[in-house]
Amino acid sequence: MLRNVILALMVAGAFGQSVRADELPPKIREAIDKGLKWFAESQNRDGHWEANGGQYPTAMTALAGMTMLMEGSTLREGKYSDQLRRAVDWLMDRAQNTGQIGNPNNPTEAARYMYGHGFGLLFLSCIYGEEEDADRRKKLEKILTKAVEFTGKAQTTRGGWGYVSAADGSDFDEGSVTITQLQGLRAARNAGIVVPKSIIDKAVKYLEHSTTPQGGVIYSLAHGGAANGGERPPLTAAAVACAFSAGEYNSALAKKWLEYCKKVIPIGRGRIGHDEYLHYYFAQAMYILGETGYVRLFPKAAKDDQLTWSKYKAGMFEHILNSQNRDGSWSGGYIGPTFTTATYLTILQLENGNLPIYQR
DSSP states (O other): OHHHHHHTTTGGGOTTOOOOGGGSOHHHHHHHHHHHHHHHHHSOTTSOOOOGGGOOHHHHHHHHHHHHHHHTOOSSSSTTHHHHHHHHHHHHHTBOTTSOBSOTTOTTTGGGHHHHHHHHHHHHHHHHTTOOOHHHHHHHHHHHHHHHHHHHHHOOTTSOBOSSOTTTTTTOOBHHHHHHHHHHHHHHHHTTOOOOHHHHHHHHHHHHHTBOTTSOBBSOSTTSOOOTTOBOHHHHHHHHHHHHHTTOOSOHHHHHHHHHHHHHOOSSSOOOTTHHHHHHHHHHHHHHHTTTHHHHHOTTOOGGGOOOHHHHHHHHHHHHHHTOOTTSOOOOTTTOHHHHHHHHHHHHTGGGOOOGGGOO
């Protein structure tokens, strides 16, 4: 029965179209409402969310806030406007003079502050257009401009990013933080913030050099080049989403990554390591592909061999709905329910089409 409800969405998921939230099947709408209600109730009084053990408050606040923007709420109106305002205030209060978004002295995120900075840049960039108060908008513009500068200065000599800045981390870099920065920069550029092309170009080169002959992205270039056997499916899925969100639909590199993902990522057929992170990005890529994107990239592909958003939904949405906790959250992974709930709410709400960063 549930699978039939999900499959009924296939026609609405055609390339270039979105589905309004009130058009979603009741079971999916109910799951989204329960998840967002859990977020509203679990927000700390000062406006932030956090992972297990109080970890990663900057990143978790940004990711939770994104799910409320995807629902359609804004700073001015909507069911979660109050939660959004408090989350934005909390993040703005933690913007440093250096440009970093987050508190570098907070021991729960000091060792991985670039995640929080990247997701904070993403969220605040999406918020920027909603701010109508002239003084606050000017302050937010300054925060975002300095945040982009901080990201540029934190980039390593190879063009990637690590858990901390290049200076603090002895020039170490790796794929997941690199993707986080790239998507944050893309959102900033969408918002009208100046993003130097050189930063993006170096990062794309980093991902290119991180790609093995088989098409997968390795963990890091800090200790050598990309060789077969070192591929990481989650990082490769993230690279595809990043390329697509930047409009690089037909690049040879994006096609190579996509074909690797097609071979190794199970959809609704069991789990693999870091699968919440993997599907957070892979779902974005599949949504952008829609029903005809894959065949445009690979015109000779047989119909049964094509990747489509409807196939992804049929394989994943049932798993997502069946694994939701009674309180509306989702569990999984060592990071905890805040991250997993944000991941699944992002996937379920992609068709709302409310944020440019996730649109086709």
